[in-house]
Amino acid sequence: MDSQEESVKPTDNVDFFLLVEEKRIPVDRDILVKSSNYFRAMFSSGMRENCQNVVELHGLSSASVRALVNLLQTSQLSLRDTDIEDFIATANFLQVQKAVDYVKSHLDAHACVDVLNIAELYCINDLEEAAYSFLVDNYFDIFRKGQYERLREEQQTRVRELRKSIKSYICAIVEYDEASADTPRKTRNLYYHDDKEDVFRPYKTVDSRVPKSSYGAAVLDNNLYIVGGYVDAGGSTGSATGQAVGSGFRFDPMTRQWHEIKPLQQARAGFTLAATDTHLYAIGGKAEVDLFTVERYDPKDDTWTFVAPLPRPVKPEAAAACMGDVYVAESAARFMSPDRLLKYCTGQDEWTDLGKIPYRLQCDSDMVSFADFVMVIGSHAIKSYNITSGEWYTMMRPMGGGYTKNRFDHVVYDGDIFFVGRVTTQRCTPSRGVWDCLAGVPGCGYRKAFVLKLKRLLPFPDEVYSGGNAGIRKAMNT
Structure with a gap:
């Protein structure tokens, strides 16, 4: 069956493709090797994929792989055609830490509860800790925007305990x-x-x-x-x-x-x-x-x-x-x-x-x-x-x-x-x-x-803690 080639920037001089759901996604192979433990192991193990210019991936969605490749090549993330759970699951399966780090640094009040649940589901410990830290640091906004009630009782208990542990x-x-x-x-x-x-x-x-x-x-x-x-x-x-x-x-x-x-x-x-x-x-x-x-x-x-x-x-x-x-x-x-x-x-x-x-x-x-x-x-x-x-x-x-x-x-x-x-x-x-x-x-x-x-006592006075310029919710709408 003929596959449909997906356009992912940048595409100049790219002669390597990922085949996902019968769609060919162009990608820089060197970036894959550098960013993904999954592909690094694949291309260094002597497997037949090491000699091919197309590698087929099973059990993943083309939209999430496309979003992941775009993030690796442009440092920008758009989740318009997929959801955050599928994207994180894909990044976790392909062992792309850069994607997990991006989500950690772009948490927002609307997506943090979803990210926490996903991190717990897939046992992504550093992402789970980042989500809890965001909930503690931004408790007021989480509460006012109705997200705190979405937490399970044991999650609420941990947030309260973490808040109590901060020095007064x-x-x-x-x-x-x-x-x-x-x-x-x-x-x-x-x-x-x-x-x-x-x-x-x-x-x-x-x-x-x-x-x-x-x-x-x-x-x-x-x-x-x-x-x-x-x-x-x-x-x-x-x-x-x-x-x-x-x-x-x-x-x-x-x-x-x-x-x-x-x-x-x-x-x-x-x-x-x-x-x-x-x-x-x-x-x-x-x-x-x-x-x-x-x-x-x-x-x-x-x-x-x-x-x-x-x-x-x-x-x-x-x-x-x-x-x-x-x-x-x-x-x-x-x-x-x-x-x-x-x-x-x-x-x-x-x-x-x-x-x-x-x-x-x-x-x-x-x-x-x-x-x-x-x-x-x-x-x-x-x-x-x-x-x-x-x-x-x-x-x-x-x-x-x-x-x-x-x-x-x-x-x-x-x-x-x-x-x-x-x-x-x-x-x-x-x-x-x-x-x-x-x-x-x-x-x-x-x-x-x-x-x-108080947290982050230094530096002073103009340094303001921020999760990033754009939140995950914005990425999902772009």
Whole structure:
């Protein structure tokens, strides 16, 4: 039966063909020998194919072989006439590592689950590991695009375990990188604490559109969200008393990229932002007047929704999420009135007054949570509230006193409370009843600290991890 000759670029001076499904595919024999262990073994074994200019392949599709040959000869891949499973199976059978490496470097959110399943089916270990690494690094996009639900339960478990195994770091952003606010730099950095050498190092430049002060910052699912804040009349992000904005940004530390998110429905600055396991809550703040509204952000569909407002016109001095609900330290409107602890029940969308706080809040108090405790941190005391028993406890006094969030921001990491400041970072270990000093974060002015899992700490600052210029899904459509 006559065979149909397939056109594969480049074809000049090619006198060797692969015969697949009665179709002759021209190919440079030297490229086959160089790229394929299968053909290298064939042509060095003394088999009769070594003397022929046509080699017939059985059990393979001509479309996948044609796509593979085109990739070897042009470094371009088109899967328009075949599917990714057939292409990978063909590359695996012919032992073409270059094709597997191409798929590894061009994974995308739409094809990664399919590639993972194919790699497991054909026991291609390096491709399987690459697919899992992509799922971990791009978890947010995988989740939002509905691909995470396609993973089998054991695959989801492995992704979660791999994410947990990534090392966490104390991180911070300050208003000015320089020590003097009179000479601010045009760029700001997100810093991480190198605990081996006790120094804060830059990890990534901050998006220039992010306000420098009075914004809300919180970490949800290892993504840093910065929303609201002040800009001056000219749109600069440097003013601390200008116009409140509702803009929002998300930083993904796995891909080291900043993304703009849907803005708040109500512009606000000087507010509290709390993160539960599933949502963000923007509480109170200021615009032209004091605000008592509360907005909830759903990262899956990128939307802000108004929920139950604060129960009365009070200032939400600090807030923290604990065991799925949000707790707010209320600063009383009248000096003689006691400060109180409020609880927002996320499931019922309602507020509850939990009673007096046994401590007079300053205008710079802060809150963090750990296990089933919420901790109110003031300039001279730390009060902890057990949400299970409803009891208050007095914790150790900060070293030297005066450790307010004007000078420090506070995070909990590995059971310790960190007071992150410019000159020094104070670490409180409640279980041992000790304080010690660590390095401070460079810069001054408004400071926010948080804990993030980080990978690829070097190089800095412009190197951005990327799987490639075009994804597998694009290759399938070209």
